Amino acid sequence: MTRKSFTAVTNYLDDHKIHIDQDEFELQLEGHPDFPSLLAFSDALNFFNIENYSFRIDNDEKDILPEDFLALIEGELAVVNNKEHTITVNGSPSEDFFSKWENIILIIDNYEEQPRTKSKLKNGSVNWGIAALLFLFLFAYDSSHLTLKLIFVATGLIGFIFAYEAYKKTHGKGTFIPVGVCRSDYLNTDCDLVFNSKKWKIFNKVDLSEISLLFFTSQLVCFILLSLIKNIEFFFEIYRYGLFAFIPIASLSLFYQIFVVKKYCPVCMVIIASVCIQLVAANLIFFTDKKMDGNAAALFFIGCFGSLMALVNFRTKNRIAQKNENTLKRNLKFRRNYQFFKNNLSLQKRLINEDFSSAFVFGNENADQTLTFVTNPFCKHCKEFYPVFLKLVKKYSDELRINIFFDVDLSRDDLDNRTVHINLTNIYINSENKIEFLEALNGWYEVQGYSENKNGWYQKYSKYFGSSEHALELLRGHEKWVSSNSVHFTPNIFMNDSEYPIQYERADLEFFIPEFLSENYN
Incomplete structure (x- = not known):
């Protein structure tokens, strides 16, 4: 696939009133290790939170084709409109579409627009x-x-x-x-x-x-x-x-x-x-x-x-x-090559303490693969990575066991620090839907350091605050786990028992999860 495919995808997005930064889209696309494959286009769309799906459809199933979609035709993606039994390809009528296409289509589902795109249009x-x-x-x-x-x-x-x-x-x-x-x-x-x-x-x-x-x-x-x-x-x-x-x-x-x-x-x-x-x-x-x-x-x-x-x-x-x-x-192409990443991952520090019993657990508790996130409610770099982490929880919760540990020092003479850790832990313990904890942590990242905005956060989640006894017990487990594994900075990530390589951007993690799930490091 070449620039014709790029033009077809961007025009397809325009038809659906989806406006993205085309230069950044091209950058993500051509930086993909598998460019110019269909997977590269799909992953580049995922980068912009544009959910998309590819399907293989036989000619005898053509009646189920949507009104508009992207199709592979002679190795290139093209915009196809299928209305009133008339097929147009890239705006031109096509009578031989079903003899040329490769029976593969790509469609979008929903879209969450990136703030930077809005800003660019506004400027x-x-x-x-x-x-x-x-x-x-x-x-x-x-x-x-x-x-x-x-x-x-x-x-x-x-x-x-x-x-x-x-x-x-x-x-x-x-x-x-x-x-x-x-x-x-x-x-x-x-x-x-x-x-x-x-x-x-x-x-x-x-x-x-x-x-x-x-x-x-x-x-x-x-x-x-x-x-x-x-x-x-x-x-x-x-x-x-x-x-x-x-x-x-x-x-x-x-x-x-x-x-x-x-x-x-x-x-x-x-x-x-x-x-x-x-x-x-x-x-x-x-x-x-x-x-x-x-x-x-x-x-x-x-x-x-x-x-x-x-x-x-x-x-x-x-x-x-x-x-x-x-x-x-x-x-980007080099850095996002999974084989290079895997080789680098195998050389990283390994966990000594693999007891996750005190962790905040999300996703599939019985999954073979684990992703462990070590954070701190007052860590600015954690705040920057957290949206990516939430995206991974949402997308791979059926296939991954996801653990969260707080890097907490309970001996520290800082009442505010201790109170925030206890309150967040109580939200995890007392909420029926554990997703509320993730939302609460996200909300805390938004107000951290701005005392005038904290009252609203406390009012919203105060119903979960209670005895600190159970919360402190869990936090001691966090403190012990972090100390025994010599975790000295946040955010820190472990994929199974291997530390995420510091040479890689934390946001790049989402590019490696699909292939990570297909392998077993144990």
């Missing part, structure tokens, strides 16, 4: 809001030639957006453009083929997406600068004739698409249409000419040169980021 909305306010201010500041200004700003912004999307496509990044538009047999479109094809030597050295991005960036910057000195006529005078230089570039692009690649690129068409509209408007709509103004010429030069420097800097940073990302992907 993007704020940026566009600021840009809109800026141009509204400029129109109010100088209302002359308003029609021409509106045309240039609208087409300039559209051209900039699509030039940036073209740049991302050229450099292998995700885009908001639906796959059914950018790649369709019915429309004879294929953006990736047009951008990445090197059938002409000129395109090996010239990046038209960068030229387009520079053109529209400099245009918008110069528009703003010349509007501020109320000499927008100078701007239009230059573009009245300067835009004619774009005609051979547009003609070259169209010829390349029609006769060389024989596919169309909707992104390129939008860019060409934007410039053509500007060219027609600048030559047909009347505006007052102004004589050469030294200040205007200087600002125009500054705008163009500044845009060029910004693009060069952007390209340099993008190349460095791409290099770092590729290095990180290689490191």
Whole structure:
């Protein structure tokens, strides 16, 4: 599976109104040891808390297919819509779907959106809001030639957006453009083929997406600068004739698409249409000419040169980021390789005391495999790892015995510390549903160190507080277990009797549990 599968999955998520950070999704995907397998895509979706399932379905069972799903077709994932007995693949009708597919589908169930994705979308909305306010201010500041200004700003912004999307496509990044538009047999479109094809030597050295991005960036910057000195006529005078230089570039692009690649690129068409509209408007709509103004010429030069420097800097940073990302992907793939992890795990410290009778136990008490988590209610690093731990408890409670020990020192002269440990232990002892203890610990991590927020926590769980005798008995067992196994830091994790390697991130644990469950270290 290649980028076609990546594009299909991201478009499938978009169709379901599931918005994720595509760069991070790609990072998790390509960092997977089994990339580009179906398992890699499934695990990458799990990373974003997107529950997904794969099924093998025979052709005689096709009546049970859902309305939309991802299917393996000739080694690639594709978005399939199955409505009113009509099959479309990636937006195009397909009459031979059942002769090409590999009888494997991937569907999503439910989704818990990551906060960072919301933040990224919010920041993007704020940026566009600021840009809109800026141009509204400029129109109010100088209302002359308003029609021409509106045309240039609208087409300039559209051209900039699509030039940036073209740049991302050229450099292998995700885009908001639906796959059914950018790649369709019915429309004879294929953006990736047009951008990445090197059938002409000129395109090996010239990046038209960068030229387009520079053109529209400099245009918008110069528009703003010349509007501020109320000499927008100078701007239009230059573009009245300067835009004619774009005609051979547009003609070259169209010829390349029609006769060389024989596919169309909707992104390129939008860019060409934007410039053509500007060219027609600048030559047909009347505006007052102004004589050469030294200040205007200087600002125009500054705008163009500044845009060029910004693009060069952007390209340099993008190349460095791409290099770092590729290095990180290689490191992730190495680090998440289970065989390497298993070899490393076998070299770690072993438990001396395997008496788990005093532990807080969750999951399957009779399971062959155990996962032991050593924590401290006042540990900030434990707070960071705890969401991953809760996810593992929820997902593998039928297959794992999960133990929790507190790293507690009962001889310590700290009443608050002692009280918190006793209260949490009483919640575990007295609650009928032990999941309440996990929720209480999660709640405590949220308020730890913030005394003004603790009252609500105490009120919520005070019904479980009682005699400290039984709680102290359990905590002494925790203290003895931690001391006899020489646990000196938290969070600490043991997989069966082996300590989780300190070289690995705690959050990486979830990548190893499936294969860990399939083996027996005893």
